[in-house]
Amino acid sequence: MTTATPTVGAGVQATGTPGRAARVRKRLNSRTATLVSIVIALLWTIPTFGLFISSFRPEDQIKTTGWWTFFSDPQFTLENYQEVLFSTGSSGQLASYFINSLAITIPSVLFPLAFASLAAYALAWINFKGRDWVYIAIFALQIVPLQMALVPLLKFFSTGVTVAGVQILPAWDLVDEQKFAQVWFAHTCFALPFAVFLLHNFISQLPGDLMEAARVDGATHPKIFRTIVLPLITPALAAFGIFQFLWVWNDLLVALIFAGGGDETAPLTVRLAELAGTRGNEWQRLTAGAFVSIVVPLIVFLSLQRFFVRGLLAGSVKG
Amino acid sequence: MAFARSRQALAIAGVLGLALGVTACGTGNDKKSSNASKPECAAYEKYQGHDGKKVTIYSSIRDIEADRLDQSWKQFEDCTGIDIDHEGSGEFEAQLGVRVDGGNAPDLAFIPQPGLLKRFVDSGKIKEVGADTKAMAEQNFTPDWLKYSTVNGKLYGVPLGSNVKSYVWYSPKTFKDKGWSVPTTWDELIALSDKIAASGTKPWCAGIESGDATGWPATDWIEDVLLRTQGVEVYDQWTTHGIPFNDPKVADAVDKAGTILKNEKYMNGGFGGVKSIATTSFQEAGTPITTGKCAMHRQASFYANQWPEGTKVAEDGDVFAFYFPAVDPSKGKPVLGAGEFVSAFADRPEVQAVQTYLASGEYVNSRAKIGDWLSANKKLDINNVPNPVDKLSVQILQDPKTEFRFDGSDLMPAAVGAGTFWKGMVDWINGKDTTTVLNGIEGSWK
Numbered sequence: 001m002t003t004a005t006p007t008v009g010a011g012v013q014a015t016g017t018p019g020r021a022a023r024v025r026k027r028l029n030s031r032t033a034t035l036v037s038i039v040i041a042l043l044w045t046i047p048t049f050g051l052f053i054s055s056f057r058p059e060d061q062i063k064t065t066g067w068w069t070f071f072s073d074p075q076f077t078l079e080n081y082q083e084v085l086f087s088t089g090s091s092g093q094l095a096s097y098f099i100n101s102l103a104i105t106i107p108s109v110l111f112p113l114a115f116a117s118l119a120a121y122a123l124a125w126i127n128f129k130g131r132d133w134v135y136i137a138i139f140a141l142q143i144v145p146l147q148m149a150l151v152p153l154l155k156f157f158s159t160g161v162t163v164a165g166v167q168i169l170p171a172w173d174l175v176d177e178q179k180f181a182q183v184w185f186a187h188t189c190f191a192l193p194f195a196v197f198l199l200h201n202f203i204s205q206l207p208g209d210l211m212e213a214a215r216v217d218g219a220t221h222p223k224i225f226r227t228i229v230l231p232l233i234t235p236a237l238a239a240f241g242i243f244q245f246l247w248v249w250n251d252l253l254v255a256l257i258f259a260g261g262g263d264e265t266a267p268l269t270v271r272l273a274e275l276a277g278t279r280g281n282e283w284q285r286l287t288a289g290a291f292v293s294i295v296v297p298l299i300v301f302l303s304l305q306r307f308f309v310r311g312l313l314a315g316s317v318k319g
Numbered sequence: 320m321a322f323a324r325s326r327q328a329l330a331i332a333g334v335l336g337l338a339l340g341v342t343a344c345g346t347g348n349d350k351k352s353s354n355a356s357k358p359e360c361a362a363y364e365k366y367q368g369h370d371g372k373k374v375t376i377y378s379s380i381r382d383i384e385a386d387r388l389d390q391s392w393k394q395f396e397d398c399t400g401i402d403i404d405h406e407g408s409g410e411f412e413a414q415l416g417v418r419v420d421g422g423n424a425p426d427l428a429f430i431p432q433p434g435l436l437k438r439f440v441d442s443g444k445i446k447e448v449g450a451d452t453k454a455m456a457e458q459n460f461t462p463d464w465l466k467y468s469t470v471n472g473k474l475y476g477v478p479l480g481s482n483v484k485s486y487v488w489y490s491p492k493t494f495k496d497k498g499w500s501v502p503t504t505w506d507e508l509i510a511l512s513d514k515i516a517a518s519g520t521k522p523w524c525a526g527i528e529s530g531d532a533t534g535w536p537a538t539d540w541i542e543d544v545l546l547r548t549q550g551v552e553v554y555d556q557w558t559t560h561g562i563p564f565n566d567p568k569v570a571d572a573v574d575k576a577g578t579i580l581k582n583e584k585y586m587n588g589g590f591g592g593v594k595s596i597a598t599t600s601f602q603e604a605g606t607p608i609t610t611g612k613c614a615m616h617r618q619a620s621f622y623a624n625q626w627p628e629g630t631k632v633a634e635d636g637d638v639f640a641f642y643f644p645a646v647d648p649s650k651g652k653p654v655l656g657a658g659e660f661v662s663a664f665a666d667r668p669e670v671q672a673v674q675t676y677l678a679s680g681e682y683v684n685s686r687a688k689i690g691d692w693l694s695a696n697k698k699l700d701i702n703n704v705p706n707p708v709d710k711l712s713v714q715i716l717q718d719p720k721t722e723f724r725f726d727g728s729d730l731m732p733a734a735v736g737a738g739t740f741w742k743g744m745v746d747w748i749n750g751k752d753t754t755t756v757l758n759g760i761e762g763s764w765k
Contacts, residue, residue, distance in 0.1 A: 154423055155420075261408045
């Protein structure tokens, strides 16, 4: 997060007059500014921190007093975690929904990455008729809210496609864990416009001399893509990968509709939403449940975050 | 390149994770086989002949209550070989519409709002119940109940569970210590409230915060009071929009509810003033009764599960409930309640068999024995109901003097009953006057 400050300063310098920009930059780098940003960061973290403390408190404590009483009257228990992770019946078992979440998320990240990088390369470096219009169409698709596509897409899976009484595509008729395929399909569809846009901007900025030199040496498009483009766009791939991973991991709506709520396919988020019980009287479980579901995105984000800022900036400057 | 290697690792991890996921899901789907010849299966003979078929059920029931459902039809599954696949979701009301429109409807749904049920009937999605199911339902339920799932003279759903909302929770222990007695008329209720208020304790506590559904506990208050001041006929006209929402009779009932809900002398024990009602969650609202900071809390029978762990719910225990008294007991005994209806989106024979079974005496007794559940089904044996509050509810529901009416906000169109009515009640608690609030709700009922 601290890397953001010099970036802002640089941006101001580029557009404003040098004298004023330098002053702003200086001010943003001062001790007071650092102190203020630390205070803001702390304030923002307090609710999460409180939730974290709460997840280790006994049920009756959570329900009657605030998390801060932990400091005057510390009572520590792992019971909440025990309950949500391993208890039998439908009150827990987050452990097994964890696998479902991974089974949904990993393909839903890899598919759009693969398709979008190929499409972006073609749109940037292969000359064909109507290329700009295809790009504009994909760009425009970004503004379609996915909620509009839910019912049509569900119909597409359950009844197939029929035009004027003629069955063009059959129904998918998937049961139980086969429904993962529907979720992958849906997430890939919804991710592609943004992925193509982001990667296209990145790929089109690569120096044309590189491609020309490769072509002179006799490299074909697949060869160029594999040996030159892919290694160069890894920051963008990683940035989009994190983005898509977090979005899919935290998604409730798409999974609820296309995977259903059965224990074969439902991801963590669906389970988490039901954890509190029919009338919400077991909400103390949500504290521990939230932290169980946070672990994986945290690991992914922290291990790949250095690409995140770099990749996003590189892709967006031109657009 | 270091990054190329780590990307390779990522890909391997991905493939591994996928493989693990698939194998984890591949196991544990054993085929059910019918044990029709066993002696305990004699009762299920009429549902035989659908061995190996699967029926999907969608409902808003989840967590421990969903486990109990699975347990309640276990024997039926073993004997008939029908596999019942139940799925509960907190987003049931919204999701059901999406699934039905998307051609992915469940076989059966437990619909808690007659208003929603009618909407699906109007769009031709719900199938009329079969002849066997209809006979079973008419035998086991009063016409009062069946009318909520009847559209144009045809039956589209059978009632399942029920709850009774006309309850005031109190502490038998505190009442005994202080020498207070349970009121049986409205006047006694007010006299008791004044007495408790004079002793320095706030007599009532309430809370209407409930996430997206904030406001619903207050709508129950209004409905209960309207049933008592005007009787069931006016109530029926009101819920079907036969009289406007802001009719003077309704305004009168709202004001009467206000003499308790918006009375600073009465409210809000353990939490603060009247305005704290809007920010107190309904799950916690009755808790001050256990600490003596509040004496009475009007809430439905299902509130029995909300008390802190270790609270004894019984007539001689820490908390119990009494019937919310009528204004004029000679005019009958109106009871506000709710429940869910089993409606079918498919008419395959095994779906009808399950629907019939859910309306039968065998089913309700099997479910009631597991606990925390009751039904208006006439075949329900009160001795099979373990919980004292549920016992009282069954007595009330089976009492011939009882005039049962369904929760009005579930009968109205969703935009009103689950929208402006809820929000209007929040404004009303926060100080808006009755006329403005009721006019606003009436204006939203198109």
